Amino acid sequence: xxxxxxxxxxxxxxxxxxxxxxxxxxxxxxxxxxxxxxxxxxxxxxxxxxxxxxxxxxxxxxxxxxxxxxxxxxxxxxxxxxxxxxxxxxxxxxxxxxxxxxxxxxxxxxxxxxxxxxxxxxxxxxxxxxxxxxxxxxxxxxxxxxxxxxxxxxxxxxxxxxxxxxxxxxxxxxxxxxxxxxxxxxxxxxxxxxxxxxxxxxxxxxxxxxxxxxxxxxxxxxxxxxxxxxxx
Amino acid sequence: xxxxxxxxxxxxxxxxxxxxxxxxxxxxxxxxxxxxxxxxxxxxxxxxxxxxxxxxxxxxxxxxxxxxxxxxxxxxxxxxxxxxxxxxxxxxxxxxxxxxxxxxxxxxxxxxxxxxxxxxxxxxxxxxxxxxxxxxxxxxxxxxxxxxxxxxxxxxxxxxxxxxxxxxxxxxxxxxxxxxxxxxxxxxxxxxxxxxxxxxxxxxxxxxxxxxxxxxxxxxxxxxxxxxxxxxxxxxxxxxxxxxxxxxxxxxxxxxxxxxxxxxxxxxxxxxxxxxxxxxxxxxxxxxxxxxxxxxxxxxxxxxxxxxxxxxxxxxxxxxxxxxxxxxxxxxxxxxxxxxxxxxxxxxxxxxxxxxxxxxxxxxxxxxxxxxxxxxxxxxxxxxxxxxxxxxxxxxxxxxxxxxxxxxxxxxxxxxxxxxxxxxxxxxxxxxxxxxxxxxxxxxxxxxxx
Numbered sequence: 129x130x131x132x133x134x135x136x137x138x139x140x141x142x143x144x145x146x147x148x149x150x151x152x153x154x155x156x157x158x159x160x161x162x163x164x165x166x167x168x169x170x171x172x173x174x175x176x177x178x179x180x181x182x183x184x185x186x187x188x189x190x191x192x193x194x195x196x197x198x199x200x201x202x203x204x205x206x207x208x209x210x211x212x213x214x215x216x217x218x219x220x221x222x223x224x225x226x227x228x229x230x231x232x233x234x235x236x237x238x239x240x241x242x243x244x245x246x247x248x249x250x251x252x253x254x255x256x257x258x259x260x261x262x263x264x265x266x267x268x269x270x271x272x273x274x275x276x277x278x279x280x281x282x283x284x285x286x287x288x289x290x291x292x293x294x295x296x297x298x299x300x301x302x303x304x305x306x307x308x309x310x311x312x313x314x315x316x317x318x319x320x321x322x323x324x325x326x327x328x329x330x331x332x333x334x335x336x337x338x339x340x341x342x343x344x345x346x347x348x349x350x351x352x353x354x355x356x357x358x359x360x
Numbered sequence: 361x362x363x364x365x366x367x368x369x370x371x372x373x374x375x376x377x378x379x380x381x382x383x384x385x386x387x388x389x390x391x392x393x394x395x396x397x398x399x400x401x402x403x404x405x406x407x408x409x410x411x412x413x414x415x416x417x418x419x420x421x422x423x424x425x426x427x428x429x430x431x432x433x434x435x436x437x438x439x440x441x442x443x444x445x446x447x448x449x450x451x452x453x454x455x456x457x458x459x460x461x462x463x464x465x466x467x468x469x470x471x472x473x474x475x476x477x478x479x480x481x482x483x484x485x486x487x488x489x490x491x492x493x494x495x496x497x498x499x500x501x502x503x504x505x506x507x508x509x510x511x512x513x514x515x516x517x518x519x520x521x522x523x524x525x526x527x528x529x530x531x532x533x534x535x536x537x538x539x540x541x542x543x544x545x546x547x548x549x550x551x552x553x554x555x556x557x558x559x560x561x562x563x564x565x566x567x568x569x570x571x572x573x574x575x576x577x578x579x580x581x582x583x584x585x586x587x588x589x590x591x592x593x594x595x596x597x598x599x600x601x602x603x604x605x606x607x608x609x610x611x612x613x614x615x616x617x618x619x620x621x622x623x624x625x626x627x628x629x630x631x632x633x634x635x636x637x638x639x640x641x642x643x644x645x646x647x648x649x650x651x652x653x654x655x656x657x658x659x660x661x662x663x664x665x666x667x668x669x670x671x672x673x674x675x676x677x678x679x680x681x682x683x684x685x686x687x688x689x690x691x692x693x694x695x696x697x698x699x700x701x702x703x704x705x706x707x708x709x710x711x712x713x714x715x716x717x718x719x720x721x722x723x724x725x726x727x728x729x730x731x732x733x734x735x736x737x738x739x740x741x742x743x744x745x746x747x748x749x750x751x752x753x754x755x756x757x758x759x760x761x762x763x764x765x766x767x768x769x770x771x772x773x774x775x776x777x778x779x780x781x782x783x784x785x786x787x788x789x790x791x792x793x794x795x796x797x798x799x800x801x802x803x804x805x806x807x808x809x810x
Contacts, residue, residue, distance in 0.1 A: 146575060147574075147575065150575050151578065171568050172568070175572055175575040175576055176505055176509075176576030176577075176578075178505060178506070190568075191565075192559075192568065192572040195572055196505040196508070198505060198506070210559065210565070211559045211560075211572075214558075214559050214572075215500065215503060215504075217505060217506075230558055230559045233558040234500040234503065234558050236544070249558065252559075253499070253500055253554065253558040271558075272554055272558075274543075274544045274545060275544050293546065293549070294546060350546065350550065351532060351550050
């Protein structure tokens with residue numbers, strides 16, 4: 129049951145099931161604020177919101193927090209499981225703690241921010257969204273990422289940027305290894321400007337944008353390489 | 361006297377030709393359609409229709425129910441179809457927009473559903489399809505929450521019969537401006553989709569994914585899980601455990617717009633054993649018909665539909681057969697109100713094919729405008745005429761289905777049962793789990809095989 133406290137709608141995950149909470153969030157008027165208390169790792173909180181509301185999650189959230197969102201602002205003061213901000217279209221998902229695998233997976237737009245570390249497959253299948261991680265990420269970051277930006281304030285695990293399309297990855301720390309068809313490119317002034325703006329928007333102040341490593345696609349996988357007059 | 365040339369059984373002419381081709385291009389063969397090799401199929405079964413032991417319905421008069429309800433139980437709005445024959449997922453990109461629209465119109469006319477594909481939902485398709493299933497594929501190309509909210513069902517695609525374990529493929533000549541924009545890809549790229557979903561890796565994760573989709577759709581529509589037929593008993597049970605409302609099993613004869621020939625011909629199991637195994641898995645869990653089963657892969661006739669239903673399916677899906685009904689592999693175009701059908705045999709020959717053998721969907725040079733993104737070729741398919749063909753075909757399949765069901769004494773096509781069938785070959789008897797005709801022998805019965 130929702131209750132209103134100083135203009136903030138308070139939802140209690142210890143009392144309500146996920147469907148009830150999400151329905152209550154969808155029923156909020158544009159510009160409203162809500163707080164989900166006692167999240168305790170609950171999956172699928174604030175999924176599929178498609179209007180401008182602000183949702184604060186108190187505690188740790190489970191999988192798919194803020195996923196499939198449009199225009200909403202979702203903030204988690206703890207850590208999250210897999211797939212925070214998955215398939216985000218616009219708006220933002222911000223995690224104060226750490227994030228599990230597949231953070232920002234397939235995000236078409238919007239911004240996913242993780243103030244701690246993020247797991248494997250961060251920004252996998254990215255389609256135009258932006259993902260900013262203050263700490264380090266696991267293996268297979270930006271796997272098959274098609275468009276958008278991944279900014280990593282720490283280190284990146286093995287296989288970074290495997291099978292990238294047109295997305296760009298910036299890493300402040302060490303890269304364990306690059307994936308297939310990924311390559312390091314020189315930073316341009318425009319790149320630095322993009323990284324500075326993203327770090328500012330994410331609230332990161334520990335990144336020197338001029339010393340980032342930029343990873344893009346070598347584009348050698350864009351076409352089959354043994355073609356003979358369309359005989360394949 | 362010259363000796364008669366002696367062909368090799370191990371290296372027949374077709375194999376020699378294939379080796380020559382591979383040695384020329386240094387690349388595996390890519391093509392469309394499904395398996396071309398002969399495998400045990402529904403043709404190897406026959407119905408034991410009524411005589412003294414069963415009482416038939418009047419074939420030309422008595423009503424028979426074909427209504428098919430998918431996803432009743434969990435979803436607020438289950439998918440209710442007038443016939444148990446649906447149109448399988450095929451992408452805009454692989455198919456022209458005209459072909460997708462024609463399929464949608466035909467499906468709507470007979471009260472059934474059609475399905476999106478890799479690349480998302482087009483407005484034309486949504487408009488044309490009264491009941492539209494929205495696929496959630498590993499690539500997530502064009503997958504948006506807005507389209508999710510206007511879908512009549514959601515299908516999580518784990519795999520498909522033509523290429524279980526493999527991702528989709530759309531070669532550069534079909535990745536035109538609109539397709540590229542919908543998929544967020546560079547124009548002209550040889551698109552090779554992911555074979556794994558980006559956000560879940562196993563059945564435990566899939567359960568949470570399905571819950572996510574239910575949240576995003578507010579529990580309104582059913583969630584399907586589609587898979588290629590490989591380890592069917594286990595996969596079906598895991599899909600049910602993950603929360604699927606409907607399980608779709610696609611046998612190895614299932615088609616594709618493009619994939620490696622080695623995948624098409626050498627992976628998965630035929631639809632015949634797949635349907636039996638899937639139904640048994642659902643019975644084991646005591647959810648048969650509560651969780652519905654859709655079977656696809658090489659369904660061509662009302663007899664195929666009837667046999668699939670008798671073996672335990674609730675509905676079937678057709679892909680290649682629907683394209684053939686549109687005009688695939690015809691020697692002429694549809695023509696339109698202004699111009700008569702045009703013979704395009706030469707265009708087939710230019711592809712190295714003939715009308716009746718073409719599988720060159722992957723090239724984008726479809727002579728009849730179905731599997732192309734070329735505006736000139738697409739214009740060869742008149743949507744109105746093509747949709748009428750598919751509508752006629754769906755009605756014909758339904759008439760064949762109900763004719764057989766009435767003869768088996770059923771007033772509802774879903775009352776067809778394995779006991780209505782026998783097999784014509786030992787292999788089919790073992791795979792379908794029905795007796796070999798003229799015997800009570802079911803090979804493998806009681807052997808504890810999955």
